[in-house]
Amino acid sequence: MKNEINIGLLGFGVVGSGVAKILQNHQEDLRHKLGASVGIKKVLVKDLYKKRDTSLSSDVFTSDLQTILEDPSIDIIVEVMGGIGEAKDAIESSLRAGKGVVTANKDVMAEYGRELLELADVNNCDLLFEASVGGGIPLIRTLEDGLASDRISALMGIVNGTTNFILTKMKHEKMSYEDALMEATELGFAEADPSADVDGIDAARKMVILASLSFSTEVRLEDVFVRGLKEIRDGDLELAEQFGYTVKLAGSARKDEDGVEVAVEPVFFPNSHPLASVNNEFNAVYIYGDAVGETMFYGPGAGSMPTATSVTGDIVAACRNLLLDVNGKRPHVMQYERKVKNxxxxxxxxxxxxxxxxxxxxxxxxxxxxxxxxxxxxxxxxxxxxxxxxxxxxxxxxxxxxxxxxxxxxxxxxxxxxxxxxxxxxxxxx
Incomplete structure (x- = not known):
C-alpha cells in the first residue's frame, strides 16, 4: 500500500494557495484519515519569478505542464487555473495520462463536463469537481452520495455570492446598484469584469452542473433561461418589501414527465421563506427529494479557504480511491435522455x-x-x-x-x- 501520495497543482492563485496551505497545515490529520501522507510535488505557474507568500520550496514551481504530466510519481492533478481553454486542455491531458483530476472549474464543467467525465471513465480515472458549485458547501457529494437513493424533483437556491451581496446591500443599506457593486469589488467578491456574475452567467453554469447531477440527464448552458441584475428597476426592491417579498437572484431546476426546466433570474421570495434571509456572500440551495422531502444547504459560497476546503475534500476522496484501487470505478452514464420543456x-x-x-x-x-x-x-x-x-x-x-x-x-x-x-x-x- 502506498504511504505517500503526490499532487500536481495547476495554478497558485487565491484557491491554489489556499489548497497548499490546507495540505501543509493538516498533514497529521490527513495521515490519520488516509494512512498515507499527501504532498504537493509540483505547482504549475505562469511566472516562476513572481514573489509568493508560501513555505513551498522554489524548485516545486514550474511553468511546464508536461513535466507534471510525465512525472510517474505524481498521482493526482488539481486544476485551479480558472478560465476555459487552457484548463480544459490540461484536464484532458491529465486524464489521458492516467492521472485523476480534482477541479474547481465551473466554467469547464458546465460546458464540457459530460465529455470530460466520459474521458475519465475511458481512462479509469477520477474526475471530482465539488468546488465548482457552492464554495464550501458539499453539494456535489450530497447529490452523488447522500441523496443517491432518492429521486430529486427540484432544486432552487442562491448560487452566486457576488449578486447576493449586492442585493443585500441594496435592500438593507439602501445602496445603489453601482455603490453595492463597487463595495463587492473592493472586498474581492466581484471580479474587475463582473458581467458573468451580474448577468447571471456564473449562476447558470452552476445550475447546469447541479441539474445534470440531480436529474441524471444532460443539461446544456443553452437550456437555461437567464436574466441578470440589470433587469431590476428603481423601486422594485421597495415594492417587493411592500408586498412582503425579498428579491434574490436565484437558480431553479425542475424535472417531471414533461422534461427539465432550468432558470436563473431575479425572483420574489416571501420574507418568511428561508432563502429570503440568506444575506451577503452566502449561498443556499433547497433540494426537493421524493423520499427525503425538503433539505437546505447553506454556507459561504466564495472565498479562498471555503473553496480550497472543497477542493481538499475532493483530494482526500481521490486519495482514498487510489489507496483502495477503486479510482475511476464510478461510471458517469446519464440515466435519462435530454428533454427540455418549452x-x-x-x-x-x-x-x-x-x-x-x-x-x-x-x-x-x-x-x-x-x-x-x-x-x-x-x-x-x-x-x-x-x-x-x-x-x-x-x-x-x-x-x-x-x-x-x-x-x-x-x-x-x-x-x-x-x-x-x-x-x-x-x-x-x-
Missing part, C-alpha cells in the same frame, strides 16, 4: 409592474387582457403615487405558464393605455 410547460406565479395612463377604464381593460389569456389575478393594486406621466398598477397572477406571461407582456406593451411594462418577476416559495 415555455408552455413552465408554470409559476408572476409579479407585473405596469406604467399606465391615468385614465378611466384602464384597470378594466387590463384585467380583460389577463382574462383573455386564461390568467387569473391574485393581487391587483393601483399605486397611489400618481404623477403627470401616469400611474402604476401592480398585478400578481396565480400560476400561469411562461408562454402566457410572455403573451400578456406583449399585448400590454401594444396597448395604447399602457406606457410600458416596467418590470416582471417570478414569484416563488409559496
Amino acid at each position: 415555455d408552455r410547460e413552465k408554470y409559476s406565479r408572476y409579479f407585473h409592474r405596469i406604467h399606465v395612463k391615468d385614465e378611466v377604464g384602464v384597470l378594466t381593460k387590463l384585467t380583460a387582457i389577463y382574462s383573455a389569456h386564461g390568467a387569473s389575478l391574485a393581487t391587483v393594486v393601483q399605486d397611489s403615487n400618481k404623477s403627470e406621466s401616469g400611474a402604476e398598477l401592480i398585478f400578481i397572477t396565480h400560476k400561469i405558464s411562461r408562454q402566457q406571461h410572455l403573451d400578456i407582456a406583449n399585448e400590454l406593451n401594444e396597448t395604447p393605455e399602457v406606457i410600458g411594462l416596467l418590470s416582471h418577476y417570478r414569484v416563488e416559495g409559496e
